[in-house]
Amino acid sequence: MPSDMTDAPDMIEPVPRRTRSVLLAVGAVLVAMVVAVVAWVMVGPGVAIIDGRSVYVGFGASPAVLVRAHASNAPWGDFVSATGRVLRSGGGLPPTFTMEGRDLSPTSRIRPRDRVASVRGRDVAESxxxxxxxxxxxxxxxxxxxxxxxxxxxxxxxxxxxxxxxxxxxxxxxxxxxxxxxxxxxxAYPAGSLLVALTFDDGPWPGQTEAILDILKANDVKATFFMLSGAANHHKDLARRVFAEGHLIGNHSVNHKNLSKSTPDVVRFEIVNAADTIQAITGYRPVWFRPPGGNYNAAVLQIMAESGVKLAMWSTDTNDWRKPSPQDIAGRALAGQQQVKVVLMHDGGGDRSRTIAALPQVIAEYKARGYRFVTFDHVPPDQLPH
Ligand SMILES: [Zn+2]
CATH class of the missing domain: 2.20.230.10 (Resuscitation-promoting factor rpfb.)
Structure with a gap:
């Protein structure tokens, strides 16, 4: 600026020509810029097609810039366990890009109108x-x-x-x-051991059978459930739970008919069809058969033998189906001092809330007396009730 000041007295003659040429040069630059902007706008507004979607790339973006712009669409790899389980989805490497089938390197520029496809990033495995x-x-x-x-x-x-x-x-x-x-x-338990088999008939019965199973589990006691296959068929999951929890399933017929008053065909159906159904549901074919009401005769025993089932009666009847008080039920369940006892109770066939209420006391008292709980198949053969 100070030199311009000292030149000032000479400006009158040469300056107009220099000013004109400067203006021309500025004008040419401006025209060139306008032409460039118009040309760029006509060539394309900075948009490339990534996976079929328009993405703004300006004058040309690197793949890394595209990853950020496009992050929610292009898939990242996962962070995976040494066995290949996904530990953190999207925790692996970023996606890569291809153009016309060729990989784009990290330094490639993506220009307007390029058509680019993303490739899922690689997984990263833990150490x-x-x-x-x-x-x-x-x-x-x-x-x-x-x-x-x-x-x-x-x-x-x-x-x-x-x-x-x-x-x-x-x-x-x-x-x-x-x-x-x-x-x-x-x-087998040593000869002379005190043994008790708790048996529950006429189930499975929703609510009641579960309550009994819960009490047995809490006391680490295994019991025997003489099921009606008609009931098991309606409550398959409950029948399976009884089996899964280690209890023995017995056969108590299909429909609880009095077999002493039934024709041989009905007797055979009630035994064999019940065994087939229980086996289909639980995978276990019951061997022990308890005739409904304890009613049997020589003809029934003959058909049982032909059908491959064995008679399973009881020695202690609680009469719980008559709905006495829980105290009465417990008293009957505990009556008698035999070395081996088979106790008859019911989880099905009606309201058994009193049986359920009595059960913890029955178990506690038998334990206190030194009895061991067995399933019916572990009642010594010479002690089977009949
Ligand atoms: Zn019964």
């Missing part, structure tokens, strides 16, 4: 770490029966594990020290 864990001793059983005696306690081994660092999933397991099996001997 794998090595650790050790105790390998539990397996249990080996010898013999059959409700009584269990430990023969040898066994020892745990050691396993070398390769596990996912985040998921804990085991990828590889190598036993470096073999465990030694625990051995249990199963058998």
């Amino acid at each position: 794998i770490v090595t650790t050790t864990a105790p390998e539990p001793a397996p249990v080996r059983y010898e013999g059959e029966g409700p009584d269990q005696t430990v023969i040898s306690s066994g020892t745990a081994g050691v396993a070398l594990l390769k596990v996912g660092e985040v998921s804990g999933d085991v990828v590889q397991k190598t036993i470096v020290i073999e465990p030694v099996a625990k051995v249990m001997r199963r058998g």
